[in-house]
Amino acid sequence: MSGRLYVVGLGPADARWLTGEAQAALEEAQDVIGYAPYVARVPERTGQTRLASDNRVEIERAREALTRAAQGRIVAVVSGGDPGVFAMASAIFEAVDQGAREWRDLDIRVLPGVSAMQAAAARLGAPLGHDFCAISLSDNLKPWETVEKRLQHAAQGDFVIALYNPASRARPTRINDAFALLRRHLPGETFVGLAKSVGRENEEIILTRLDAAEGDRVDMSTLVVIGASGTRRIARKGARDWVYTSRQAT
C-alpha cells in the first residue's frame, strides 16, 4: 500500500491563487475527486480519472477517496478555497475516524490554499487586519442555536466576523436572522461588506452598514464581512472606499 491522498485547496475561483504545491499535486494525481464545479477547475490530463459529485455528499466522497488511496492510488480531493476551512479536510478525517482501521496508516497530506474570506478581504482592503472569527451559517450539521451563540460571542468580543455559507436554497433567509441578531449587539453603523463571486467574471463587492444590510443581496457565492469597532472606511474619489481594521483597539 503506497497510495497517497492529497487534500488540495484550489483557492477561490481564480487560478492565480493556486499555490505551487497544489499545482504539483494536481499534476501527480491519478484520481481527482470533488464537488463538480471544483473538479471542472482542474485542467484535464490524459489518464487521470475524474470523479465529480454533488455538494451534499462530503462523507461518501471522502470514503471513495480513502478507498482508492488504500488501493495504492495517488488521489487528489479538491476543495475551493482552503480545504481546512469549512471544506473537505474535516470530512476526510471524520471518515478516517469512523472508518476502516487501515485508513489510519495512509499518507494523507492537506495542502492549504487561500480561503474565500482572504480573497474577499484583499478586495476590500484589510478588514481582517485584526482579531477575527469565521463562522459558517449552515445549519445542515449543527443546530441554529449554536450559530446564534457564536454570533453573539463574536459580537460581544468585538471580533471582525467572516460569514461563510450565508444562504442556501433550503434556507435563503438565515443571513437575515444573523443580521437581526447582530443588530441587537452592534451599532447600526457597523461596517458590512458583501463580496460575491470573488475572482470570477461576475464579481461584485457591496459596502454597506449593519442597519442597511439586506439579506436578499446575499447568495451562495457571497462571503459576508462584519466589521469591528476598529474597522474604518477610507473615502476615495471615483473609486470604492477602502476598508481596514486598525491594529489599535479602541
Place this chain on the structure above:
Amino acid sequence: MSGRLYVVGLGPADARWLTGEAQAALEEAQDVIGYAPYVARVPERTGQTRLASDNRVEIERAREALTRAAQGRIVAVVSGGDPGVFAMASAIFEAVDQGAREWRDLDIRVLPGVSAMQAAAARLGAPLGHDFCAISLSDNLKPWETVEKRLQHAAQGDFVIALYNPASRARPTRINDAFALLRRHLPGETFVGLAKSVGRENEEIILTRLDAAEGDRVDMSTLVVIGASGTRRIARKGARDWVYTSRQAT
C-alpha cells in the same frame, strides 16, 4: 502618477505555498520592501531595489512604500503568510488613512496568501474545520484587557482558537497568561497544538492538552491552536495523531 503598490503574501516559510499571482508581482516589482527575513525570501533580481527593515516599524515602512508608488514606481511590500491577517495590509491602509490625500488615488492591490494558521492546521489535520477565531496576543498596540475579553468570548462561544504572536522578547509569558485564562473556561482535556516554524527545517509540531500546555515551549515562530468541543484526535500507530474539528456541533 502610474505607480502601483502590491501588498504581497509570501505564505509561511516554504516557497511551495506562494501563489502564482504573488510570484508575478514579485517579478514585476521595481522595489521590494519589508521586514528583513521576508525580503530575504524573495529571489534577487537585477535592477530591483530591496529595502529591508526591522519588525517594529510597520507604519514607517508603509509610508516609504506609498511614497515610492506615488512617485510612479512599482512597489511590492512583502509579508509572511497573508498580508491581510495580522500583517502589512492593515498598516498600509492605516498609513493611507492618516497620510497624504494623493495616496487615496494610488493603485493598491492586496495579494492574499496562505496564513500561518492554515499551514499549521494542514500539518495537524483539520482543526480549523469548523467555526474558529484568530487572535493576536501582541499587546504592543492594544491593551491586554482587550486580549482577555476576546479569549473569554472565544472560549464561551466554543470556537477553535488560533493564537498569533504568542510570545515576544518583551513579553515571553503572555501565552501562559492566555492558557491560565482559558483554563477557567474550558475543560482540561481541551486540545492544544503548538506548531513551530511550519515549513522550515526546524519545524516541530507538539500535541498536548490545555491542562498540560506549557508556555516555555512556545516561541515567536509558534502558532498555537486551541481546540473546541468538536475537536477530536485520531490515534495512529507509529505516527503523530491526526486532529480535526467535526462539522457536527455537540
